[in-house]
Amino acid sequence: xxxxxxxxxxxxPFVTFSQVLEGTVYGNEDGEKQPLxxxxxxxxxxxxxxxxxxxxxxxxxxxxxDHMLVFSFVGYEHQEIHVHDLDPVEVILExxxxxxxxxxxxxxxxxxxxxIDPIQTxxxxxxxxxxxxxxxxxxxxxxxxxxxxxxxxxxxxxxxIRLLGLEGTYSLLQIENMPNLRGLATNFGLTYVPGPWMESxxxxxxxxxxxxxxxxxxxxxxxxxxxxxxxxxLFLNTFxxxxxxxxxxxxxxxxxxxxxxxxxxxxxxxxxxxxxxxSGNGFLDEPLSRQIQVMNRWKYNNHKGYMAQAxxxxxxxxxxxxQTAFERGMEPLITNxxxxxxxxxxxxxxxxxxxxxxxxxxxxxxxxNFSRHETRSFYGLNHYDADETRxxxxxxxxxxxxxxxxxxxxxxxxxxxxxxxxxxxxxxxEHKEQVPGVFxxxxxxxxxxxxxxxxxxxxxxxxFGTFVTPRMHLRYxxxxxxxxxxxxxxxxxxxxxxxxxxxxxxxxxxLKWIENxxxxxxxxxxxxxxxxxxxxERELQLNAEYFRTxxxxxxxxxxxxxxxxxxxxxxxxxxxxxxxxFDVRYEPVERLDILVAYRHNDVKQTIAGRxxxxxxxxxxKGLINLNYTTxxxxxxxxxxxxxxxxxxxxxYPTENLSIASASDDDEFSxxxxxxxxxxxxxxxxxxxxxxxxxxxxxxxxxxxxxxxPFGPRFDATNVWGPIxxxxxxxxxxxxxxxx
Amino acid sequence: xxxxxxxxxxxxxxxxxxxxxxQKKGRAVVCFQSDMDCTNCEQTLYEYLKFxxxxxxxxxxxxxxxxxxxxxEKKNDDKSIAQAIEKKGYKAQKITKKEYDELVxxxxxxxxxxxxxxxxxx
Numbered sequence: 001x002x003x004x005x006x007x008x009x010x011x012x013p014f015v016t017f018s019q020v021l022e023g024t025v026y027g028n029e030d031g032e033k034q035p036l037x038x039x040x041x042x043x044x045x046x047x048x049x050x051x052x053x054x055x056x057x058x059x060x061x062x063x064x065x066d067h068m069l070v071f072s073f074v075g076y077e078h079q080e081i082h083v084h085d086l087d088p089v090e091v092i093l094e095x096x097x098x099x100x101x102x103x104x105x106x107x108x109x110x111x112x113x114x115x116i117d118p119i120q121t122x123x124x125x126x127x128x129x130x131x132x133x134x135x136x137x138x139x140x141x142x143x144x145x146x147x148x149x150x151x152x153x154x155x156x157x158x159x160x161i162r163l164l165g166l167e168g169t170y171s172l173l174q175i176e177n178m179p180n181l182r183g184l185a186t187n188f189g190l191t192y193v194p195g196p197w198m199e200s201x202x203x204x205x206x207x208x209x210x211x212x213x214x215x216x217x218x219x220x221x222x223x224x225x226x227x228x229x230x231x232x233x234l235f236l237n238t239f240x241x242x243x244x245x246x247x248x249x250x251x252x253x254x255x256x257x258x259x260x261x262x263x264x265x266x267x268x269x270x271x272x273x274x275x276x277x278x279s280g281n282g283f284l285d286e287p288l289s290r291q292i293q294v295m296n297r298w299k300y301n302n303h304k305g306y307m308a309q310a311x312x313x314x315x316x317x318x319x320x321x322x323q324t325a326f327e328r329g330m331e332p333l334i335t336n337x338x339x340x341x342x343x344x345x346x347x348x349x350x351x352x353x354x355x356x357x358x359x360x361x362x363x364x365x366x367x368x369n370f371s372r373h374e375t376r377s378f379y380g381l382n383h384y385d386a387d388e389t390r391x392x393x394x395x396x397x398x399x400x401x402x403x404x405x406x407x408x409x410x411x412x413x414x415x416x417x418x419x420x421x422x423x424x425x426x427x428x429x430e431h432k433e434q435v436p437g438v439f440x441x442x443x444x445x446x447x448x449x450x451x452x453x454x455x456x457x458x459x460x461x462x463x464f465g466t467f468v469t470p471r472m473h474l475r476y477x478x479x480x481x482x483x484x485x486x487x488x489x490x491x492x493x494x495x496x497x498x499x500x501x502x503x504x505x506x507x508x509x510x511l512k513w514i515e516n517x518x519x520x521x522x523x524x525x526x527x528x529x530x531x532x533x534x535x536x537e538r539e540l541q542l543n544a545e546y547f548r549t550x551x552x553x554x555x556x557x558x559x560x561x562x563x564x565x566x567x568x569x570x571x572x573x574x575x576x577x578x579x580x581x582f583d584v585r586y587e588p589v590e591r592l593d594i595l596v597a598y599r600h601n602d603v604k605q606t607i608a609g610r611x612x613x614x615x616x617x618x619x620x621k622g623l624i625n626l627n628y629t630t631x632x633x634x635x636x637x638x639x640x641x642x643x644x645x646x647x648x649x650x651x652y653p654t655e656n657l658s659i660a661s662a663s664d665d666d667e668f669s670x671x672x673x674x675x676x677x678x679x680x681x682x683x684x685x686x687x688x689x690x691x692x693x694x695x696x697x698x699x700x701x702x703x704x705x706x707x708x709p710f711g712p713r714f715d716a717t718n719v720w721g722p723i724x725x726x727x728x729x730x731x732x733x734x735x736x737x738x739x
Numbered sequence: 740x741x742x743x744x745x746x747x748x749x750x751x752x753x754x755x756x757x758x759x760x761x762q763k764k765g766r767a768v769v770c771f772q773s774d775m776d777c778t779n780c781e782q783t784l785y786e787y788l789k790f791x792x793x794x795x796x797x798x799x800x801x802x803x804x805x806x807x808x809x810x811x812e813k814k815n816d817d818k819s820i821a822q823a824i825e826k827k828g829y830k831a832q833k834i835t836k837k838e839y840d841e842l843v844x845x846x847x848x849x850x851x852x853x854x855x856x857x858x859x860x861x
Contacts, residue, residue: 042777049777050801632789632797683790 145597207489244274287321573606
């Protein structure tokens with residue numbers, strides 16, 4: 001070894017005779033230095049630069065006029081240093097508070113599981129978002145094993161997600177780390193996030209950090225939009241569905257003042273004006289719809305610790321569904337065909353800002369958003385109109401408690417204001433939530449291998465009083481291959497009984513409810529094991545996880561007690577969900593990524609006095625996703641198959657209680673859905689052709705009593721499978737970068 | 740319709756195997772020394788060159804400042820490729836495959852050595 005060292009030392013002058021500056025870049029991870037690979041390092045005012053390698057080290061040629069060396073890396077603060085001589089430099093980059101969540105992204109893999117984050121988190125980046133037609137957030141999960149997407153009902157086109165087998169409402173939906181798409185946006189919110197606007201999605205399972213609030217019982221889904229200071233200058237996308245769906249998306253970034261002030265403009269328009277009734281039941285498989293959305297956002301970054309972002313978003317949407325003979329402008333009358341019309345108008349705004357003290361040990365962040373949402377709708381003869389005004393603000397102070405950063409503390413205050421006015425049937429209702437809260441979270445990170453995070457918050461609710469939310473997360477990296485995570489936490493949620501369940505109005509049974517606003521409470525526990533091995537020089541990833549959620553109070557949708565009502569009542573008894581998931585990711589052949597996953601759902605709820613399986617939920621889900629790219633990534637092929645297990649259908653109660661003996665109608669059978677897509681890349685644009693559900697599997701009779709929609713048996717809300725059959729589509733993307 | 744899925748699967752697998760087998764027929768290789776210096780330039784050049792006509796394989800490396808291109812002889816020639824590199828504002832000095840290999844090898848050693856050096860300093 002010594003000889004080798006001498007040989008190396010001797011040869012050193014030959015390789016470094018030109019002036020070369022060496023150094024190492026670290027990231028400050030909760031106060032600890034972590035080598036940071038992939039950092040862009042360049043001489044200011046030139047385009048000569050390098051990137052740091054695996055151990056954070058770099059080498060860069062230094063010319064006589066090169067003095068200011070710039071370090072930049074996504075998720076970290078930009079840094080500049082003055083270089084006088086050729087002494088090795090050491091630089092520590094501070095995480096960007098705004099992007100605090102984002103960690104080093106594996107370049108070629110669309111989805112990956114982080115081993116650094118103490119919370120079990122899946123990250124979906126741009127590469128993965130290209131894999132599916134991906135018109136909006138609801139459709140971005142087609143290739144994802146953890147999130148299920150299903151139709152809420154057979155007529156409105158609303159889609160809902162499930163995480164751990166639990167409805168999307170139990171997951172905290174965030175846009176840019178701020179709660180969003182709730183209340184009146186619950187049912188259609190997922191279609192309000194256009195796929196091409198998104199930069200990445202993070203899905204974390206189990207009760208999340210207290211910093212984000214007292215919600216997130218089952219998990220948290222965060223979507224990041226493209227940033228105005230990103231490389232992309234212009235992006236255009238058009239999409240044609242053979243079923244008559246047309247879509248246009250575009251965004252452009254303008255650098256208003258150097259790299260300090262930039263703005264992004266986003267546009268979305270989609271239209272479905274062709275009537276489709278493949279099932280031939282006289283009802284549209286998907287409503288006619290039109291959505292227009294515009295967003296403008298600004299970013300200011302002085303690269304000296306201060307940053308601010310602000311923006312607004314306007315959306316208008318119209319859906320017209322029901323019987324094919326129902327035309328726009330028709331009155332909702334029993335003498336007319338059955339029709340559904342939903343109009344949504346929404347305005348959103350956000351402001352966030354952050355400052356990092358020069359000593360890099362203290363940071364302050366402020367995040368706030370605002371929304372105003374108005375809904376006018378009718379489902380047959382049922383009218384539902386509502387408006388909601390919401391405001392959210394959160395201030396967090398982050399501080400390292402010691403020099404090494406092994407101990408750090410986040411503390412802050414938050415405020416939620418949410419005001420509802422609703423009218424359904426002949427009832428007018430209003431309620432207002434005002435919730436100030438305080439929170440603190442302590443993180444212990446003595447080494448790279450261990451993180452312990454515990455947080456607590458107290459919220460002072462004007463309707464439900466004071467409540468306390470404890471949360472705990474633990475991560476332990478046993479060795480290079482095995483990481484284990486555990487979490488436990490309490491969660492609360494305000495159920496806006498009508499607005500979240502208004503799709504149930506597509507039924508002849510009248511909704512019956514006791515309170516129009518209600519607090520749900522649950523405990524969540526989870527355990528996850530992530531393993532990474534190198535098998536034939538390629539990474540093999542194995543993941544196993546188990547999550548349990550126990551509800552103390554919950555809103556239960558009871559379709560089984562009354563033949564004339566759907567009852568929305570508080571839980572009386574037990575309600576829980578067990579979710580066990582395994583997934584394997586590997587690249588058996590060069591550039592062919594395979595994901596195989598299986599999840600078992602055990603979701604039970606006490607309905608009408610009996611502990612039963614929650615209806616309309618598949619007992620398991622299997623997923624296989626194959627992604628192949630040719631050399632140089634000129635072609636990309638994707639294929640996904642989902643195996644959905646069977647489940648229970650709510651039993652329709654009969655008047656004389658002689659319930660038809662457990663017939664097939666009480667159970668749906670397992671079914672398989674396949675999607676495939678081919679993408680061809682060109683220099684500035686790419687074209688994709690695909691088919692969703694190409695085996696054309698559809699749920700039979702999604703609309704019960706379709707022949708008599710104003711009669712007593714009409715029900716379009718018992719939906720467990722696809723309503724739409726095969727959908728072939730073609731899309732184009734065009735992008736231009738800043739050079 | 741289920742069969743269609745199977746066909747797709749087979750196509751994917753077949754595609755991935757056939758590629759290695761089909762290489763080198765009617766292909767030409769050209770190597771250049773350039774003046775990229777930075778990863779950004781490497782990226783830009785890579786994304787640009789891969790869509791030049793007939794390009795089948797491509798390696799762009801800023802550390803050794805080299806470019807390796809394999810292309811279909813019928814569709815392109817060394818000169819046009821050099822012009823494409825120059826069009827993006829970089830030098831395209833043609834070198835032999837041997838020189839290329841040496842440069843890449845040299846730059847690798849360079850990196851290696853560097854790793855040892857860091858250890859010694861600590």
